[in-house]
Amino acid sequence: MFFVCRWREESPFSKRVVTVPDATVLDWFRRGWEHDDPHAWIDSELGGDVYGLESIFEEARKRHLPRPESVDDLRALLIGHLWVEGDDEDTFIRLGEHALRVRTDDDEVDLAYYFLDDAAVAASPDRLAFLLHDTWPLPTSAAACGAVFSPAVPVRTVWLVPPGPGSVYSVRLCWQSPDTYRNLDLPGATVFPGLALPDLATHLRDADDLDAHTWPHDAHLLKALVAPEDNDVGAALRRYARLPGYAPSPAGLDHAPTPDPNRGDVGEPGVAQRPTESLIRLDPHVAQVARYIDDFFGFDQWFLFDTRWAAANPDLARSLLRYATHWDPFEA
Structure with missing residues (x-):
């Protein structure tokens, strides 16, 4: 048991x-x-x-x-x-x-x-696979192009392109978000239909800023983390991994301390340098971040994956989406 x-x-x-x-x-x-x-x-x-x-x-x-x-x-x-x-x-x-x-x-x-x-x-592997998974990172295998996946739980939709095959799913597990009152009153994952993960950053970067303010908080945060020169989400997630605090927001990008090269700080200007405890794994069809906060809160997590990853790992994908939807995996 x-x-x-x-x-x-x-x-x-x-x-x-x-x-x-x-x-x-x-x-x-x-x-x-x-x-x-x-x-x-x-x-x-x-x-x-x-x-x-x-x-x-x-x-x-x-x-x-x-x-x-x-x-x-x-x-x-x-x-x-x-x-x-x-x-x-x-x-x-x-x-x-x-x-x-x-x-x-x-x-x-x-x-x-x-x-x-x-x-x-x-x-119930489609409800419990992620709950029982305790080894970092998640598997990275992906199905062939043309694979299909049905999430089986409600998700919040952000349209960046017209409808098409494939989708990218965003699951951020955190201690505080403007979208929720409490950390286990969960709003559910976000889906970007018509995209594969390698294409997400470009379309986020080009999306209208006014439209982004109507998106779920996590989608808005992800867009804010994408720099003008970014062609994939890897750099954005690295920035996220270095944001301070248990309730990171786009404003944190503007108020982070300046790196001090005399202390060995490295990285992009304007982004707080986080401890090495943060973990990041970037693969073509799944991106994973465990952002270290401090000794009290530990970590929060952000997973981005597309249809090809979900189709290769359907129980893990559906259970992760449920994990972001309700605290009781048998409820969602």
């Missing part, structure tokens, strides 16, 4: 993926039900803290709650005693036969965690 924590993790993907030996979610909770030190047990079992999860075990000991005998028992106990925070707590604990999904917040950011048994994983 798998456990995933979507939070401020050290991972470039801002999530922690762990395997546990139990066959079911119920089995895992039953095994830890009467543990003397829930904090230590969770830390050992799940590779670190999981905000609020220890509360169910603490309440079980404090109130002498019976060990759950069924999924229905466990659901009632979790709803009654698991600590979650947020604006819609009644829907933040979701337990089925094969998966538990929980959303909460740590007073700084939203987070979610998941227990997924092998049956859930096998049945």
Whole structure:
């Protein structure tokens, strides 16, 4: 069985993926039900803290709650005693036969965690492949020209060219965006129809600035990052990787500190130099950035991919689009 924590993790993907030996979610909770030190047990079992999860075990000991005998028992106990925070707590604990999904917040950011048994994983790769992927970078294989792909989830559309074959998808996973109230109130990915990834920068560069102000924030930010001389998105994403702060914006391009060659700073004038922890991988049909922010927030991510990459990696592509659409992969 798998456990995933979507939070401020050290991972470039801002999530922690762990395997546990139990066959079911119920089995895992039953095994830890009467543990003397829930904090230590969770830390050992799940590779670190999981905000609020220890509360169910603490309440079980404090109130002498019976060990759950069924999924229905466990659901009632979790709803009654698991600590979650947020604006819609009644829907933040979701337990089925094969998966538990929980959303909460740590007073700084939203987070979610998941227990997924092998049956859930096998049945829903198009929902769970990205959630379970923990190795940087994503695969880079691409299908032949003429391949097709259907996203299967709603996306926001920005037209740069007339309709045509192929599309480019933009997924930015961040801690704050003008498009959202909270980091897990997700607006969904953006699609640029009629393009392949190698053509995106040219059409962004040539798009009307007035039109760009009506676009989703991430599309507007990407256009602002494209310089007049750019013919591909690689340089724009390198600029993004060096932007400061957890809520980067086009304004950050104008207010970044000037590099000091005496400190060994290198790069383009007017762009803040970021630590070497930022990661970037550029391939013809997928571009990936894990932008290091600081020791508190860790990373945010930006993925640009086109139909040829998505067609070669359909489960990964659809699950990534779902990851940008709803915190619960079974909802989107």
